[in-house]
Amino acid sequence: MDAVLRAAAMYFFLLFVLRITGKRSIGQITTFDFVLLLIIGEASQQAMMGEDNSFTNAFLVILTLVGVEQLLSWGKQRFLLIDRVTQSVPLILVEDGKPLTDRMNRVQVDEADIMQAAREMQGLERMEQIKYAVLERNGGLSIIPKPQNGQA
């Protein structure tokens, strides 16, 4: 019984901590973030497994983690609240070439980050060429360029 409870408690604790610290996508992970993730994994593994190294315990922990994940993704489809609590909503950061600075400050994205994404994904050169920049719910930046002259 307690293997299931421990694993579920750890799942929700990690979800809470990661949601509190805000959006960041896998693509933006620095080497140090990666090291931190490994340490977090190590620390939570100890608590989830307890002193029980049996096959059954590992089996139960894995089943619980995957089960909670499944349950939440089922819930996300049906309940808007679960969807938002676990994943948040997308946020527009640039509109018609104008950076929305108060929003960018809130999510700790600066113009350099947006221009980097614009160069990488769309080959854009200047902020004015961006129609929309959106911080997606997975933490990535999407850039939508303005239509070129003549096309619009």
Next chain:
Amino acid sequence: MMPDVQRGRELDIDEDIGYQRRSWTAQRVGQAVMALVLLAALAGLLGPGPLSDATARDPGGAALQVEYNRFWRSKSSLTLRAHLGPGAVREGKARVWLSRAYAQDLQIQEVKPEPDSVEIGAERLTYVFSFSTPDGAPAATVTFIGEPEKAGTLRGRMGLENGPTLDFRQFVYP
């Protein structure tokens, strides 16, 4: 909730700035909670630390003092230090007892120095130590090391036979 301009009219996007602002507020609150938990842990409210360290002493004399932790965590090694004063030794023996319920909750694994014998009574476990020093000389410190299994409040009860009884409480986190 609508001081904000509706952005991105041309985008088919489920932006919800009202929800976004509330979630930012929730993040602030969550970060504050995280900071408080860390401060509490540093202070010792979640385990070892200055606010956790405590001493119970008998009001009358200096026969028995116990150093214990108010807050501890299950499955980690918990130490109790009992300081036996001069009055604790009679005829070369000191007889220290713990209530059986407490001894059970504490899951005692080791007693240092090793007692001569342990007597199991209806309510108490009595540990008997021999002394070669004359009665009335400063006595010794006995360390009990346990590892509580269950979370919750432990009601500590320790005493000297024909001497004082000390009561203290410990809270064990899961």
